[in-house]
Amino acid sequence: xxxxxxxxxxxxxxxxxxxxxxxxxxxxxxxxxxxxxxxxxxxxxxxxxxxxxxxxxxxxxxxxxxxxxxxxxxxxxxxxxxxxxxxxxxxxxxxxxxxxxxxxxxxxxxxxxxxxxxxxxxxxxxxxxxxxxxxxxxxxxxxxxxxxxxxxxxxxxxxxxxxxxxxxxxxxxxxxxxxxxxxxxxxxxxxxxxxxxxxxxxxxxxxxxxxxxxxxxxxxxxxxxxxxxxxxxxxxxxxxxxxxxxxxxxxxxxxxxxxxxxxxxxxxxxxxxxxxxxxxxxxxxxxxxxxxxxxxxxxxxxxxxxx
Amino acid sequence: xxxxxxxxxxxxxxxxxxxxxxxxxxxxxxxxxxxxxxxxxxxxxxxxxxxxxxxxxxxxxxxxxxxxxxxxxxxxxxxxxxxxxxxxxxxxxxxxxxxxxxxxxxxxxxxxxxxxxxxxxxxxxxxxxxxxxxxxxxxxxxxxxxxxxxxxxxxxxxxxxxxxxxxxxxxxxxxxxxxxxxxxxxxxxxxxxxxxxxxxxxxxxxxxxxxxxxxxxxxxxxxxxxxxxxxxxxxxxxxxxxxxxxxxxxxxxxxxxxxxxxxxxxxxxxxxxxxxxxxxxxxxxxxxxxxxxxxxxxxxxxxxxxxxxxxxxxxxxxxxxxxxxxxxxxxxxxxxxxxxxxxxxxxxxxxxxxxxxxxxxxxxxxxxxxxxxxxxxxxxxxxxxxxxxxxxxxxxxxxxxxxxxxxxxxxxxxxxxxxxxxxxxxxxxxxxxxxxxxxxxxxxxxxxxxxxxxxxxxxxxxxxxxxxxxxxxxxxxxxxxxxxxxxxxxxxxxxxxxxxxxxxxxxxxxxxxxxxxxxxxxxxxxxxxxxxx
Numbered sequence: 001x002x003x004x005x006x007x008x009x010x011x012x013x014x015x016x017x018x019x020x021x022x023x024x025x026x027x028x029x030x031x032x033x034x035x036x037x038x039x040x041x042x043x044x045x046x047x048x049x050x051x052x053x054x055x056x057x058x059x060x061x062x063x064x065x066x067x068x069x070x071x072x073x074x075x076x077x078x079x080x081x082x083x084x085x086x087x088x089x090x091x092x093x094x095x096x097x098x099x100x101x102x103x104x105x106x107x108x109x110x111x112x113x114x115x116x117x118x119x120x121x122x123x124x125x126x127x128x129x130x131x132x133x134x135x136x137x138x139x140x141x142x143x144x145x146x147x148x149x150x151x152x153x154x155x156x157x158x159x160x161x162x163x164x165x166x167x168x169x170x171x172x173x174x175x176x177x178x179x180x181x182x183x184x185x186x187x188x189x190x191x192x193x194x195x196x197x198x199x200x201x202x203x204x205x206x207x208x209x210x211x212x213x214x215x216x217x218x219x220x221x222x223x224x225x226x227x228x229x230x231x232x233x234x235x236x237x238x239x240x241x242x243x244x245x246x247x248x249x250x251x252x253x254x255x256x257x258x259x260x261x262x263x264x265x266x267x268x269x270x271x272x273x274x275x276x277x278x279x280x281x282x283x284x285x286x287x288x289x290x291x292x293x294x295x296x297x298x299x300x301x302x303x304x305x306x307x
Numbered sequence: 308x309x310x311x312x313x314x315x316x317x318x319x320x321x322x323x324x325x326x327x328x329x330x331x332x333x334x335x336x337x338x339x340x341x342x343x344x345x346x347x348x349x350x351x352x353x354x355x356x357x358x359x360x361x362x363x364x365x366x367x368x369x370x371x372x373x374x375x376x377x378x379x380x381x382x383x384x385x386x387x388x389x390x391x392x393x394x395x396x397x398x399x400x401x402x403x404x405x406x407x408x409x410x411x412x413x414x415x416x417x418x419x420x421x422x423x424x425x426x427x428x429x430x431x432x433x434x435x436x437x438x439x440x441x442x443x444x445x446x447x448x449x450x451x452x453x454x455x456x457x458x459x460x461x462x463x464x465x466x467x468x469x470x471x472x473x474x475x476x477x478x479x480x481x482x483x484x485x486x487x488x489x490x491x492x493x494x495x496x497x498x499x500x501x502x503x504x505x506x507x508x509x510x511x512x513x514x515x516x517x518x519x520x521x522x523x524x525x526x527x528x529x530x531x532x533x534x535x536x537x538x539x540x541x542x543x544x545x546x547x548x549x550x551x552x553x554x555x556x557x558x559x560x561x562x563x564x565x566x567x568x569x570x571x572x573x574x575x576x577x578x579x580x581x582x583x584x585x586x587x588x589x590x591x592x593x594x595x596x597x598x599x600x601x602x603x604x605x606x607x608x609x610x611x612x613x614x615x616x617x618x619x620x621x622x623x624x625x626x627x628x629x630x631x632x633x634x635x636x637x638x639x640x641x642x643x644x645x646x647x648x649x650x651x652x653x654x655x656x657x658x659x660x661x662x663x664x665x666x667x668x669x670x671x672x673x674x675x676x677x678x679x680x681x682x683x684x685x686x687x688x689x690x691x692x693x694x695x696x697x698x699x700x701x702x703x704x705x706x707x708x709x710x711x712x713x714x715x716x717x718x719x720x721x722x723x724x725x726x727x728x729x730x731x732x733x734x735x736x737x738x739x740x741x742x743x744x745x746x747x748x749x750x751x752x753x754x755x756x757x758x759x760x761x762x763x764x765x766x767x768x769x770x771x772x773x774x775x776x777x778x779x780x781x782x783x784x785x786x787x788x789x790x791x792x793x794x795x796x797x798x799x800x801x802x803x804x805x806x807x808x809x810x811x812x813x814x815x816x817x818x819x820x821x822x823x824x825x826x827x828x829x830x831x832x833x834x835x836x837x838x839x840x
C-alpha cells in the first residue's frame with residue numbers, strides 16, 4: 001500500500017511540475033503586462049517598476065526565480081494587490097473557500113447519497129421522482145441563475161439571510177454553501193442511484209440473499225461498499241473542484257475567497273498570483289485524486305493489484 | 308518597498324481556522340456602508356492609483372486642500388494659501404495644532420515627506436508623474452528617475468512647521484486640484500520607518516490624519532473606518548463608522564443595496580438603470596466624471612490618413628441616439644475633448660456642432676464620396692475595444708451608424724482589457740475605442756495628453772498645437788489660461804484625429820436616509836460631509 005501511495009505521489013509531483021511550467025510560459029504569451037496602462041509614465045519610472053518585479057530579466061531567469069521561491073514556500077509579491085504578497089492573499093482567501101467548499105461537499109454527500117439510496121430502493125416512487133427533479137434542476141440550472149434567485153427569495157423577500165459579504169458570520173455562509181452543494185447533490189444522487197441498482201443485480205448480492213442473509217445486512221455489508229465506489233471516485237475530484245472552483249459562488253455572493261483572485265489575477269496579468277493559485281489548485285486536485293484512489297484501493301482490492 | 312510573505316506558517320494557520328470563522332458584528336445604524344466595486348488595489352496612500360480606494364483613503368487622510376460634496380476645493384490641512392505673482396510658487400499655511408490620529412503633531416515636513424516617498428523609485432509608485440508632469444515641481448523628475456536621492460533638490464519645502472512652499476518650473480493654476488489626499492497625503496515617518504509599507508494595512512499600527520482611521524482590513528471583503536477623535540474638525544464628523552464593501556458583481560451589489568447592506572453603491576447595472584430611474588429617481592445619482600470616451604483614428608492607416616474621411620466618420624455618429632437609445636449607460640454625448648469637466652472653460656466643439664444631425668450626416672456622405680468611397684468601394688475598418696458590455700454596445704452602435712449613413716463596413720474587434728491596452732502601441736489597429744481618465748476636473752489634463760510631443764503616440768505631427776499649449780502653459784491665472792487652452796483645442800479638433808463620443812458618468816444608488824451626497828465631477832465623496840438620518 002505504501003508503495004502504491006509513493007508511486008502516486010511521484011506521478012502527482014511530475015504532473016504538477018508540468019502544469020506549473022506550462023502555465024508559467026503560456027501565461028507570458030498573452031498580450032499585455034501587469035503594468036500596461038493607457039497613460040504612459042516616464043520610461044525611467046516604468047523600467048524601475050518592472051525591474052522591481054524582475055520583469056526585466058530573461059524569462060528563464062524569472063522561471064528559475066519562481067521555482068526557487070516555491071522551494072522556499074515564498075510565492076512572491078502580487079503585482080496588482082500591492083499591499084500583499086501572494087502568500088498573504090492565499091492565507092486570507094483560502095479559509096473562506098475551504099469553509100464553503102467543505103460544508104458544501106458534506107451536505108452534498110449526505111443528501112445526495114440519501115436521495116440516491118431512496119430512489120434506488122423505491123424506484124418510480126414519489127421520492128425517486130423528487131430526487132430526479134432535484135437532479136435535473138441542480139445539473140441543468142447554472143449557479144449564476146440559482147444564486148441570484150436564492151438571494152431574491154431568501155434575502156430580499158423573506159429577509160432571512162444576507163445577500164452577500166461575510167460580515168454576518170455563519171448567516172453569510174448559508175446561501176453560498178447551499179447553492180454550491182446543489183449541483184453536487186444532483187450528481188451524487190444520480191451516481192448513487194445508478195450504481196445501487198447495478199449492484200443490487202450482482203451475483204454476490206443474489207447469492208447472499210439466497211443463503212438467507214437478512215436484507216438489512218446484505219445492504220450494509222454487500223451492496224453499499226460496492227455501490228458507493230463510484231461515489232467516492234466522484235467525491236475526490238469534486239471536493240477539490242468545489243474548494244477551488246467556486247469562482248462563480250464567490251462572485252455572486254461577494255465572498256473574499258481565492259477563486260475570484262484567480263480570474264482577476266489572470267485578467268490583470270498578476271503573474272505571481274496566477275502561479276501561486278495554479279500551484280495551490282493543482283496540488284489540491286492531485287492530492288484529492290490520490291486520496292480517492294487510496295480509499296478505493298482499501299475498499300476494492302482489485303484496484304490495488306492492477307499495477 | 309517590496310513586501311515578502313509572512314511565511315508558510317501563517318498560510319497553514321489560515322487554512323486551519325477553516326471551521327472557526329468568527330461571527331462578525333451585525334450591521335449597525337451608526338455605520339455608513341459604501342460599495343467599492345472589485346478589490347481596491349492598495350491602501351498605501353502614496354501608491355494607490357484606484358479611484359475606489361481613493362474614497363477610502365480620502366476618509367483616512369487629508370491633503371493640504373479638501374473637496375466639498377460638490378467637488379469644490381476647500382481648505383483641508385491648510386487653512387489658506389497664496390500664489391506668487393508669476394504663479395510658479397504656492398505657499399500653504401497649515402492650521403494650528405494639527406494632529407495625527409495617534410496624537411503626534413502633524414507638521415509641514417510630513418507633507419513634503421509624502422511627496423518624497425511618492426517620487427522615490429523604491430516606493431514603486433506610478434503617481435510620481437503628478438508632480439513632474441501634471442504640474443512641474445522643481446526637482447521632482449530627477450528624483451522620480453533616480454538621478455538623485457537628495458531630497459534637497461525638491462521644490463517642495465517646509466520652512467517651518469506650519470508652512471509648505473511649492474515651487475514649480477511653469478505656472479499651473481490647477482495645482483490646487485492636486486493638493487488633495489489622492490495625490491498628496493502626508494507621511495507619518497516614525498510608523499512607516501518602523502514597519503515599512505505593511506503599516507498602511509495594519510489597523511493596529513496605521514497612523515493617519517483624516518476624519519477617520521482604519522480599524523479593520525479584510526482583503527477582497529471590506530475596510531472598516533472609525534471616526535478620528537484627533538481630526539481638527541472631528542466635532543463636525545457625524546457618522547461614527549464607515550465600511551467599504553467589495554462587491555465585484557454589480558447585480559449582487561444592487562441586491563445588497565436593496566437588502567439594506569449597502570447605503571451607497573459603486574455602480575448600477577445597465578440592465579436596471581431605466582427601471583430604477585423611474586421607480587426611485589431620488590436614489591439614482593448619475594453625473595459626469597472625468598472619464599472621456601473618444602474613438603481615435605490611426606493616422607498611419609492608408610484610409611484614415613485622409614482628413615475628409617475622418618471628418619465623415621465623426622459626423623456620421625448620432626451621439627444622442629448612441630448614448631440615449633443604444634448604450635443606455637447615462638453617458639453624456641460630447642463634441643469636445645477638454646470640455647464638460649469645468650464649467651468655467653469656454654470649450655470649443657467640432658466645427659459642425661451647430662448643425663442638426665441630419666445636416667451632419669448629409670455632409671458626412673458628401674465627404675465620404677469626396678474621399679473616394681461609395682457603394683462599389685466601401686470603407687472597411689475595425690474598432691478595437693474591450694469586452695466590457697458598455698463598450699461593445701457603443702462600438703456596435705457606431706458601426707451601425709457608419710453602415711447606415713455611409714455604407715462603410717466596420718467590424719468590431721473586442722478583446723480583453725490588457726490586450727487592448729497593448730494593441731494601441733503596436734499600431735496594428737484602425738479605430739481605437741479610446742478613453743482617458745483626467746487627473747482633475749479641467750481641460751488641461753486632457754489637452755496635454757494629446758500633445759504631439761507627449762508620450763502616448765497618436766502619430767500626430769502638429770507643431771502649432773505644441774506651440775499653443777506652451778503659450779497657454781505660461782499663463783498663471785485660470786481664466787487667461789483657459790483662453791489659450793481653448794485656442795489649442797480648436798487646432799486639435801479641426802484635425803479630426805479622433806471622434807469625441809461621450810463622457811462616462813458615475814452611477815450610484817444612494818439611500819434616502821443618507822444626506823450630504825452630491826454630484827461631483829472630480830468624484831470625491833468624503834464620508835465626513837455625510838449624515839445618516
